[in-house]
Every structure is written in C-alpha cells, then in structure tokens.
Amino acid sequence: MDSTFPRTRKPQRGYNTAQVDEFLQVARRAYDGTPSPDDPPLNSERIRLTAFGLQKGGYVTADVDAALERLEDAFAAEERQVAARLHGDEVWLAEARATAQVVSNRLARVEGHRFDRVSPIALGYRVRDVDKFADKLTRYFRDGWPISIEDVRSVVFTTQRGGYRESQVDLVLDAVIDVMQAVR
CATH class of the missing domain: 1.20.1480 (hypothetical protein mp506/mpn330, domain 1)
Incomplete structure (x- = not known):
C-alpha cells in the first residue's frame, strides 16, 4: 500500500507515519459514524489540537497539516448542521x-x-x-x-x-x- 502522504528524505524529520495513519483511521470512522468502542471522541476542536511526534523520513508536515485543516473544516460543518437541527x-x-x-x-x-x-x-x-x-x-x-x-x-x-x-x-x-x- 502506498503512503498516505509524501515522505521527507531520510535525514529530515516529518510526522510519525504510524501516528498519522492511526489518527486518520479513527477520524474516518468518526466521520462515517462507525467509531470503534476504544476510539476517543473526535470533533473539530480535538482535530485542531492534534499533534504528532517526529521521525526521520516521516510524512511531510505541510501536507499532513493541510489535510488536518480540511478535516477540521468538515467536522465543523457537520457539527454546525447537527446543532442547527437540534437547536x-x-x-x-x-x-x-x-x-x-x-x-x-x-x-x-x-x-x-x-x-x-x-x-x-x-x-x-x-x-x-x-x-x-x-x-x-x-x-x-x-x-x-x-x-x-x-x-x-x-x-x-x-x-x-x-x-x-x-x-x-x-x-x-x-x-x-x-x-x-x-x-x-
């Protein structure tokens, strides 16, 4: 399977690939409404506050950050729709x-x-x-x-x-x- 994001060259540090991939799986399940019982609750604020460790040859930080911003916006839009329906x-x-x-x-x-x-x-x-x-x-x-x-x-x-x-x-x-x- 190909990487989700481009990687930095080996001597350079990027985001820890395992942490990013795991977070994106949790986010996908949360957005689809199918979270696992052990998944932490996820909303736009938590996405904004998410941080990853660094590793040599990790994911390019700018690409991951841009994806997280789009994800945050998508969750925020969904939260607004739910709140509007409820209240x-x-x-x-x-x-x-x-x-x-x-x-x-x-x-x-x-x-x-x-x-x-x-x-x-x-x-x-x-x-x-x-x-x-x-x-x-x-x-x-x-x-x-x-x-x-x-x-x-x-x-x-x-x-x-x-x-x-x-x-x-x-x-x-x-x-x-x-x-x-x-x-x-």
Whole structure:
C-alpha cells in the first residue's frame, strides 16, 4: 500500500507515519459514524489540537497539516448542521456571537496588556507581534475586514523573554477559528 502522504528524505524529520495513519483511521470512522468502542471522541476542536511526534523520513508536515485543516473544516460543518437541527440556527449563531464578543473584549484591551505575561526569564510570544495580529482581528470583528481562517491558523509569533503566555494566546486564536467556522 502506498503512503498516505509524501515522505521527507531520510535525514529530515516529518510526522510519525504510524501516528498519522492511526489518527486518520479513527477520524474516518468518526466521520462515517462507525467509531470503534476504544476510539476517543473526535470533533473539530480535538482535530485542531492534534499533534504528532517526529521521525526521520516521516510524512511531510505541510501536507499532513493541510489535510488536518480540511478535516477540521468538515467536522465543523457537520457539527454546525447537527446543532442547527437540534437547536436551530439562531442558537448556533447566538453562541458564535457570544464567543465573538468575549474575543473582542479580550482584543480591546490596551496594547501590551491583552494577555498574561510569562516571567521575565521565560519565553513567551513577542508582545508586539501578537498585538499587531490582534489589531487585524479587531478590524475583522468590528469592521468586517477580510481575514481567512488560514491566516489565523498559520500565524507565527516570534518569542521574547517576558512575552505573552502562549497557551492563552492560542486559546483565543482557537476561539477565533470557532467563530469563523460558525459563520461560514
């Protein structure tokens, strides 16, 4: 059987092939509605948070990441359809608006104080980089400026000592993606 994704050359590292293949099998069963009893529950958020180990000659990370993004979008669309059938579109959109408001409130904070900081000797996201991207997100929420889910997924921040706490910034970015998927 051929590989699911292209592989890196041997000295280069790529995603662990066994982990990726196993995850994709679980995802396929979950999407088809035929999960095995020992499969973990799977939804768009869990797909977004999935991480794989690295190995020499593994799968090319960019190709796997792109597939995971498409998979996440497919699960998000299915989740929205189910929620709309159960509760109606109004409830789904009200939840998205509430999340958008929480995110907007966070982004409206004073530059340099939008997120918690790590200690002065620890590395966190560079404050200036995060604040600059936060301004773009503010324009998206407030004025409807165009920004894509891909822009949010692919943003990279440099690090600095005493920077913003990475986990907190990442949670807000995840919430932004949730809102963007909800209003598609």
